[in-house]
Amino acid sequence: MTIAATAPAVRASGLSLRYGRTPALSDVDLTLTAGVTALLGPNGAGKTTLLRIVATALVPDSGELTVLGADPRTAGGRLAVRRRLGYLPQDPGFHPRFTAFEFVDYVAILKELSDRRARHGEVRRVLAAVGLEGQRRRRIRALSGGMRQRVALAAALVGDPELLILDEPTVGLDPEQRLRFREMIAEFGEGRTVLLSTHQTEEVMALCQHVIVLDRGFARFAGPPAALATLAGGRVWTSGSREPHALASWRTGTGLYRHVGDPPPGADLLDPTVEDGYLMLVDVAASEVRA
Structure with missing residues (x-):
């Protein structure tokens, strides 16, 4: 299945990966352009595996992949992609002694924001964007699950990435926070590319121009939500x-x-x-x- 559009941020052909004898992805084709694309599928369908491949955290066994014009299978290509990528994994790892500000600042340093004053301004911006401007000095271990999820989302937004990959981003968020998330991601997706994995079909209708359905490692559908x-x-x-x-x-x-x-x-x-x-x-x- 292919989502056809111009100037793709992600172009993949024949992606396959196995864990031992178990296939996780089987010959998946994918083309993503500006806008928000949802990734739907049952547990174990291969969604997280696909997101991790696009985010350069996994290398497929076979197939072709270009992300933001670079080949993530090479060291230089991975570095080029990571400089322009925002990634919220399903289980973000936190250092419990970090404050929310320190964690996002650490991610900003990894993304090579070297000017301290400008970097701290960016950290404050993304924390405010997720509604944590008043919690930035609190240690992560003292935050609720929903607040921790918002810290991870703020880290993914650092540097205004061209490609944003979100794995179950609304887990732990209350209804009001979900609505704010939708507003923020819809705005972010104007002119940039967002790929999010979700089990919330209402988010697909509210946010997404495209949807991909994975099942047992195969792409069963790709197209607009109305067509699904x-x-x-x-x-x-x-x-x-x-x-x-x-x-x-x-x-x-x-x-x-x-x-x-x-x-x-x-x-x-x-x-x-x-x-x-x-x-x-x-x-x-x-x-x-x-x-």
């Missing part, structure tokens, strides 16, 4: 009782049940959502494996 939703067209309906043969069925706040799957004749059909399309896509892939 249409995969469940004619397959979503409502009724007054649970449908035992539906792929998914739940009672909504109205008291009616919402079903995804094969509707009975005359069913009251509903417009599908991104989540519905995702469920249908993954179920079809699972059926192919079982067959």
Whole structure:
């Protein structure tokens, strides 16, 4: 699957990687341009592996990859990419004795922001952007999980990177913080490239121009969110009782049940959502494996 556009920040072809005998990625093609792209998939689908490859933290077993015009498989290429990259890993590591300011400043030093006054100004800017300007002198070990996640996000934003890679960035954030995150990432994605892994389909509709679905290491879909939703067209309906043969069925706040799957004749059909399309896509892939 390929997302086609001009001036790609990331171009990959045939990416594959195995952990021992277990395939993590299998022949994945990818082209990313300016805007926000979501990476969806079940746990173990290969999302974090793909993000780590693009972020130069892993080298694929095979395939071609260009990130920001450089080859990350070479030492010079990795350095060139890392100077222009922001990366929030799934489990960011913190030194517990660091304050929030000291941690982000440390990352800024690694990104070669050598002028102390300018660097400290940048650290204050990104901490303010994630709502931590009043917490910058607190040690990380004293911060809540949501605050630590925002410290890691601030570190990823240091230096105004051209490519921002975010692995489950809203974990630990409350609803208000999620809304602020969406505003910030939507603004950041104007003219720059953002690739984020998420399990939140509402974030896909709110933020993303493109979505990629990985499952069992394969790219099952790439395209706009609306196109993913249409995969469940004619397959979503409502009724007054649970449908035992539906792929998914739940009672909504109205008291009616919402079903995804094969509707009975005359069913009251509903417009599908991104989540519905995702469920249908993954179920079809699972059926192919079982067959």
